[in-house]
Amino acid sequence: MIRLGLRLAVSGGREALVRLAITAGAVAIGVGLLLTTLAAINGVHAQNDRNAWFNTPFVHSVAAPSGTSASGGGTSASGGGAGASGAGAAGGAVSADREAAGTGGLDPMWWLTRRDTVDGQELGRVDVALTGPRADLAPGVPRMPGPGEYYLSPALARMVDERPPAELGDRFPGHRIGILGPEALPAPDSLVALVGRTPQELTAQRGAALVDRVATTSPDRCADCVVGIKSNGVDLILTVVSGALVFPVLILIGTATRLNAARREQRFAAMRLVGATPRQVSVVSAAEAAVAAVAGVAVGFLPFLALRSTVARARLTGSRFFPSDLSLTPLQILGVAVGVPLAAAVAARIALRRVQISPLGVTRRVTPAPPGRGGWCRWWRGWWSWPRS
Template identity: 65%
Template sequence: MIRLGLRLAVSGGREALLRLLVTAVAVAVGVGLLLTTLAAVNAVHAQNDRYAWTNTGFVGDVEAADAEAADAGTAPADREAAGADGNAPLWWMIRSDSFQGQQIGRVDIAPTGPTDVLPPGVDRLPADGEYYLSPALAELADAVPPEQLADRFGGHRVGILGKDALPGPDSLVAVVGRSPQALSAVHGAVEVTRILTTSPDRCSDCPIGIRSSGITLVLTVVTGALVFPLLILIGTATRLSATQRERRFAAMRLVGATPRQVAAVSAVESALAAAAGVLLGFLPYLALRGRVAAMPLTGYRFYTSDLTLTLPQVALVVLGVPLAAVVAARTALRRVQVSPLGVSRRVTPRPPRAWRVVPLLAGLAELVFLLIRHPESIPGQVQGYLSAFGLIMIGIVLAGPWLTGRTAALLARRTQHPATLIAARRLADNPAAGFRAVSGLVLALLVMTATIGIITTMTAERGQVEGGPQFDNVLLNGLSEGRTPEGLDRGAGPPAPPGFTAGLLAVPGVRGTMLVHPLDTVVPVHVGDESQAAEVVACPELDAVGVFGRCEPGAATAYLSSVLAGFRDYTDTAWPTAPYTAEQVAALPVVNVVVATDGSQAAVERARTTVDAAYPATRQSHTLAEGRKQSGAELQGFQQLAKVVILATFPIAGCSLAVSVAAALGERKRPFSLLRLSGVSLAMLRRVVLLESAVPLLAVSALAIGTGLLAADLFLRSQLQYTLHPLGTGYYLVVAGGLAGALAVIGATLPLLRRITGPETARNE
């Protein structure tokens, strides 16, 4: 039977070869997009793991790290660096720096004795006064004057960091050697004896690690979401010319073939086309790797080698897609298996029941449950959201025929037009067949709506940066690590060294400087309707900076709220006078260094170099404009992901619709030719064909869009504590364009009705 199935698949004439080719191409498009998305998820994980070493010292103690490993299903030993017991500890400090809005990751290291613990990408630890730079950072440092960038690292460069230490080819990373005495005196430096090799799922205080948990979760859910349209496409493709195949298999049954033999022939035909599609699917995957690698989804471009597939993933796709095709073929032949005569008599299938909406409601209920009891670990979140969205998509597919049948029955009762009545009666007779043609597009609308709703809200929420343009060129270096319950600053730097302020003012383009000093007692100040703990500044410095308010006339010092508490309009704010002299304030520790510049690259970078050398901090000085730029880079990655979702789901849906239309042409030949012989005009037949596709498309699309918006809102509330924002005009244009394109595909088949509904088609059998 296998040889017979192969012969029927490839030797059945031009129609059989065309069916095989169309099915293979349709499957190849879906498989290529699925493989590309799987590779993107692998690339995010590879990028995050390769940069995990920078989170060393910022994840708590060993027990906490081991607990994280247990949550992630990995062994605690996976988090330890290569290095035996007895290694001398390293003084370790991770800092986040900037250059013209580009984030620089800096790791300061000082060994206290012999050790074989090494960061990745280096062959030895840098000594005091030595440093390593990533290729992109070395190129940048060589292109600008040393006082703008290279002088921040001190000493001289001894090498280039290897790929193992970098998330992507554009990463700006420095490993700087310091003396133990100097580094141990810096606030934020810690002693470590191991270097992480697996990034924890939760690291809220990691200064320069990749924030990829959210993008990993979204990509994983999108990957799972792409599987369902692909399965719909495979099922639709295997049903190409289903009517003729059912009759052929029914004839085989009538001449003595067993159900198992018929199933074997059908399975061979379907598996052959699906297997060819899987092999062809690697071509679009290879063609798209370079384009996906250039997308900074996590803020960094990928190395092309990161976009690889694991052997289990390849095996799952290579074996799973043909197996899915076989299952779809077996499902399509249920009527032949039950009764071969039923095919000739065209037995009306049972109408869908209301229970089909239960999986859809169950998926939404699971999202509500995740809102109430949210998993803490990333694997738990992925599992929960994948199962919830999986139930929702299964529910849409199952509920589609029921909704189509109910809509058709309602339309049949209310209409008075013959074409609408014929279309409604045909849909009510077999709503599953009517919905099947548009199911891929409906799923695409669901996936696209949910994904764009999530990403649009994330972009809107994270793109809200406070402050007007007057703050854009003001350089800030915050040394505080938050406030105590009483409102006092946690951490500060020493008083300003001699000549520090004068050196900053000597930089061309620097208009003024201000040193903000913490207090050891709580003094409240009022900002609008809020009361905040005060800090103290010298009035001449406050006036020189000019954007954080002013002092009372004649005051030498003033209380003010933290300059990092929010960028507001302080134009009319007169801060209360503090009972300190300028000399007393200058002798206090420093919690913020503020430098007002003209915004030029030379002024900003030279001032930053000076500030960072005097006051090394975990998060180095930056301007508000640079903060906007860095935030925009992350948001751009999410926006690109939204485009990827659109470009991934609609081709699958388009192929599914095209294959369905091609299959419907063969199935409608005889009934439509009989209608024409009975006096129905060709124009009325065309309206019938259009309505048969438009009714389920519009009815279930409305359900899919509404469900996608609700699912996105529940996801945002439970995962990110956001509320769904209104989708932009672009989304509605895409939806309208997609629906119009679907109707255009359907309309393109209408001219063929004249040729395929001639009298010769309505032959007696």
Template identity: 55%
Template sequence: MIRLGLRLAVAGGREAISRLALIAIGVAVGAALLLTTVASLHAVNTQNSRYAWLETTFLGSNAPAAFTASGGSAPLSPPSSASSAASRAGTSDPLWWRLRADYFRGREIGRVDVAATGPGSPVPPGLARLPGPGQFYASPALARLLRDTPAGQLGDRFPGRLVGQIGSAALPAPNSLLVIIGHNAADLSQQDDVGQVTAISTTTPAACATCALGVGINDNGMTLILSVVIAALLFPLLIFIAGATRLSAARREQRFAAMRLIGATPRQMSVISAVESSVAAFAGVAAGFGLFYVARPALARIPFTGQPFFTGDLTLSLLDVLLVAVGIPAAAAVAAHVALRRVNISPLGIARRVTPRPPRAWRVIPLAAGLGELGYCAYIADIGADSDTSTHLQAAAFLTGILATMVGLVIAGPWLTMLCSRLMAGRARRAATLIAARRLADNPHAGFRAISGLVLALFVSTCAIGVVTTIAAYNGGTAGAVAAGRSTVVRTFDNGPTGSTGSTTSVPTVTWRALTSIPGVAGVTLIRRAPVFDPREFPPPGIVSCAELARAPALGRCSAGTGTATIRPVFGGGFVHGASPLADTRWPAAAVTGADLGRLPLSSIVVATDGSRSAVERARTVLDLAYPSTFPPQTLTEFDARNAQQLDSYRQLANVVIFTSLPIAGCGLAVSVAGGLADRRRPFSLLRLTGVPLAVLRWIIALEAAVPLVITAAVAAGIGLLAAHLFLRGQLSENLQPPGAGYYLLVLAGLVASLAVVASTMPLLARSTGPETARNE
């Protein structure tokens, strides 16, 4: 039977070869996309693991740390048990270590200051040795910036000279901006926020207890990314691969039914069908591996997490290779066996094309159950508002709800397609419309199968856009939204410019002159701490001179006739916030005279510029050198970007999902339409012989795909918005905001592209429905 199956698969003439080629191409594309998805997940974890060394000195990493305050006095955080274990295994010569952040043109720079205490001090990954005093290593991307940028804008921030580049083992991404600066141990030990370590951390941000702020993706973010990818990409992929393996299913059913009628047993038919399907699936899987490795360099440049990958990060494990290489052909064989169920039961019924039973209304129950679970999490359990509920439990609850809703859409789809067909038949005024409606009513499962991938893609895209645009709408009134936010540089102080409990009330003359002499600087504004305020107030109030505030329009303005004002600047916002723009705020008068103002400690230094890169970066450099700190001077836009970093990553993830799932679904639609044409060559050929114009046949095909697509797409979009609202309500206690015009343009573009896919298959109709088809079959 195996030999006969192979002969039937390849010895059936042009039709058999074409069928195998179509199945192999479809499986190849699906396998390549599946391999890309799996490899991308590995790349995310690999990229995240390269942040591990930056977690050194943070509690919860496995590198021992002893944080010290100003001058190395008192520990701020004791080492964890894991740190203690690493201490016993670490080197005998500790390493002084300080992690800081910096900014250049809106991009964050990771800066590590180190000082060895002996030849046995640990060395970070990517370096052959530690930099000495007056030396530093930079990542390749930062080294290029240092070479191409005037020193006053960037290079002057890093003392010493560049002696080498940081290797890829320490770089999360090819464009990472990192610098490791060497110091004398006696000097660095007296700086703020410095710690001693005897080993470099190997704990990734996804596993650390207390992570460095803004370093890597924590466990919650990793859970979200994996959940979204599983829900958003694997479903359309599996549907696409299943559709590819079902190409020419009707033609095979007829052939197998004829074989059953002449005496073939069900077991023999199952073996022949499995062999025929597996041959094409194996060829497609092999081609899919080739497509994946050819496209891997281009795929690595896609910023899946907001940053590109190294090509080598897109790897496959042995288990991944085996699952894809064996799983897809096995799934194709199982699908072929299932497709033979009606043949084995009644081969004569297949030969006579018995109409299957229509779908029932019970198919909407799983869809209602999925939405019900999301509604329960949002309004009854309210797990997002419960601080005792773990993030993993929240993610699991919402993920299962989303998955159940997606499964419900697939199950309810044929029933919705049947309703579409009845609506078309009741309003038909042309022969093409009536024939298309009757064909959909005859087999709504096949009609929906062609568009199921697009329906799921639209659901996922709508849900993602609804969540992200709602959060962006709540955050849209921040200072970073105006042009002045990009041109205003702010240096904030927690306990005065010195970083100690003592407070400074003035800026040194040399610093003031350096700032005001920069071309493009419009003025410098000093915000001082209010003498009396409630410690529970946030943000704490500040006092500012109205004359100086007039030079910084991004911070607002004083009431008329006042000399000093009470200001409450919010530099950056949370993940979701509704802060109004600072520039639109009129601050009230303060009960502080101009003479008393100079005696108040400084809270912030604000430098207003003309927005040019040179002015912004030179002002940042002056402030960075005058007041070194863990967090650098930032523009108002960068403050918002830092606090909304999670939102930016989610927006990037949503874009990847949208622009990946839609092409997958489009490929699935093309495969389904092409397969449908191959299955109906003889009926269409007979219609042409009876005088039906080719244009009518084209309208039939177009209507069969377009009408259920538009109606089910509207249903999927509505359910996607509802799911987004329930997620926002359950996780953030916010209500869905209507998507902007961009969403509707995206949906319209997706529908137009889908119809274009259908139209692209029309040339096959003329070539495959000629008179010879009816004669030969």
């Protein structure tokens, strides 16, 4: 029966192939949008994760020198600061007991995250001062900068090179020892500087904190974080947006199915007449619908790939995405690849409920709608058929 269904799906001549193509195309667009949305959601999270290290002074502060504004002055070294804000016992003797507080024998460092601007563009600046050789490593650099050394992000380095030192370059004391790797940047064009200072210089700075290690927890799951966003808001927006985009696609699929319907009904009625059981017709129609859906899913990866660079530049969160962040998990791919054909097959079954009753679709084309059918059903059928009228 499945073979018969496949045979019917691909052998209907040009007209049927066009319908197959429309349905597959509609499924492809839907799949493409779905995949793109999922990738964008993944991208938002990945970008947010890249902000994690900026939050180091807010979550990993081991000592709060008087006058600093570090809010979460906890000592929960092992807790990673995840949602454990304020629970730490603010020990007064922490600085004296640094070794004990340090993680894995790392030397603590002074850390200051600041926001600066260049021509109205945001510039993220991190000043660090090491207290020993075994300091934790920030992302995107081979070693932490010593006093008088600094790293710049590629975009910032370009700006510094293009402008007079007085305008921008002088803000960073010492000399540049390298370029920050992409792991340290929320976006490819982020302006970020990692500047090495002496502990003496930093302790005097407002907001500087002594930290034992670099933060890696996503700002999503971190109550104390200051830099980054709570991304579930963006998730919600993206879901709604994709819903709005997928809706017309559903109409398109529905219209293609309606175009098909008269002939389909005739065909299935003809098969029922010569003794196909309702079950056999179901199998045939499901196989047929799945062909279009499988083709659609396969083709659906193309719009996804095509949309990827556009979405990366779209600044959904205010800044661009790294294209590599717009990726899909195997589970998501599997879910879409299985879910969409399944949904199409289910839709085909629902659409055929009426025909399965009668093998006389052949001779009795116009059947008056039985009275007492629910109003919702009538609305639904009317809604499906409006694009034709």
